Amino acid sequence: MEQEILLSVKNLEVKFDLRGRTLNAIRGISLDLYKGESLAIVGESGSGKSVLVKTFMGLLDANGRITDGEILYNGQDFTKFKTEKEWLAIRGKELAMVLQDPMTSLNPLKTVGFQICEALELHQGLKGAKAKEAAVSILEDVGITEAGRRFSQYPHEFSGGMRQRAVIAIAVACRPKILICDEPTTALDVTIQAQILNLLKDLKAKYDLTTIYITHDLGVVANVADRIAVMYAGDIVEIGKCDEVFYNPRHPYTWALLSSLPQLGVKGENLYSIKGAPPNLFTHIAGDAFAPRNPRALKIDFVKRPPYFDVSPTHKARTWLLDPRAPKVDPPESIRKLRQGVSANG
Numbered sequence: 001m002e003q004e005i006l007l008s009v010k011n012l013e014v015k016f017d018l019r020g021r022t023l024n025a026i027r028g029i030s031l032d033l034y035k036g037e038s039l040a041i042v043g044e045s046g047s048g049k050s051v052l053v054k055t056f057m058g059l060l061d062a063n064g065r066i067t068d069g070e071i072l073y074n075g076q077d078f079t080k081f082k083t084e085k086e087w088l089a090i091r092g093k094e095l096a097m098v099l100q101d102p103m104t105s106l107n108p109l110k111t112v113g114f115q116i117c118e119a120l121e122l123h124q125g126l127k128g129a130k131a132k133e134a135a136v137s138i139l140e141d142v143g144i145t146e147a148g149r150r151f152s153q154y155p156h157e158f159s160g161g162m163r164q165r166a167v168i169a170i171a172v173a174c175r176p177k178i179l180i181c182d183e184p185t186t187a188l189d190v191t192i193q194a195q196i197l198n199l200l201k202d203l204k205a206k207y208d209l210t211t212i213y214i215t216h217d218l219g220v221v222a223n224v225a226d227r228i229a230v231m232y233a234g235d236i237v238e239i240g241k242c243d244e245v246f247y248n249p250r251h252p253y254t255w256a257l258l259s260s261l262p263q264l265g266v267k268g269e270n271l272y273s274i275k276g277a278p279p280n281l282f283t284h285i286a287g288d289a290f291a292p293r294n295p296r297a298l299k300i301d302f303v304k305r306p307p308y309f310d311v312s313p314t315h316k317a318r319t320w321l322l323d324p325r326a327p328k329v330d331p332p333e334s335i336r337k338l339r340q341g342v343s344a345n346g
């Protein structure tokens, strides 16, 4: 079945000017987002996850610029936008974002209810009693009990988890098509994390959302994502359905990420202790950016950037290991066990 593409990124490049030097933050990304799906973008700190989604909302820092590519949405190309006015028709209304720290999104001086009403008025033209009624109902939708009373409270009267619910309420009040969640639960404790993820899942169905999750934690995405895109050094190195990436990963960086998952009972190192450091994005990267940290790297990995190779119609990875001419390189023991577990279970 053909899936409808909601947002299409083509060969996107983003650079930052920093003290006379140029940092290559996004290095030629192409990505289709399908209507109704839940896509997770994973990768370690600095891989470009946030910068990528900021380009979807016109929120790049002032020293950043798109130097190539297209971002197509509903017949428009965001990369061609020149004015803030053009973005105001998109931001909040078509795409909304939930950030890690709710306090950066909430105004501490205004009640939570007022802030939801503001969004309702701006995007749906609702005012007065109608707006309040709608806001209370949204507060209920995001799982805030005694919504009528909570409506009149200030963010500091809410707990951390409730603040995040309030931020989500403001985001969905605008009825966006796409909800971007940037590490939405990182700042919360584990039980609250699970509640917020469940809430986001419920809201996705109720509000007919397409969602993008950004996280460095593969454990988080296993429960929420239909597809996973793995980012490394400003590029998507592997993308596929959740099961494909978890149980048949092909890029050595994905192997490393998975090996670090404590949830899988795999004895390995923490994500942040994958040996070596990410590459310097100020310099041109010739081959596979992960090669210097990859104990299984081939010679060509240091010389030539790999293209994508298809693993299945829905799964591809940018690694020379998938070239038919490549020598057979086995994934680490832990990854092989994962795979065997799947085939043994049918």
Ligand SMILES: Nc1ncnc2c1ncn2[C@@H]1O[C@H](COP(=O)(O)OP(=O)(O)OP(=O)(O)O)[C@@H](O)[C@H]1O
Binding pocket: 016, 017, 018, 023, 025, 043, 044, 045, 046, 047, 048, 049, 050, 051, 052, 061, 062, 063, 064, 216, 281
């Ligand atoms: N305004 C800026 N000026 C210079 N470099 C920037 C700027 N914003 C981001 N970068 C750089 O772009 C790269 C990608 O950053 P980004 O914040 O997207 O990473 P990330 O994967 O989202 O990491 P994290 O999980 O820490 O947020 C990093 O090297 C970062 O230092």
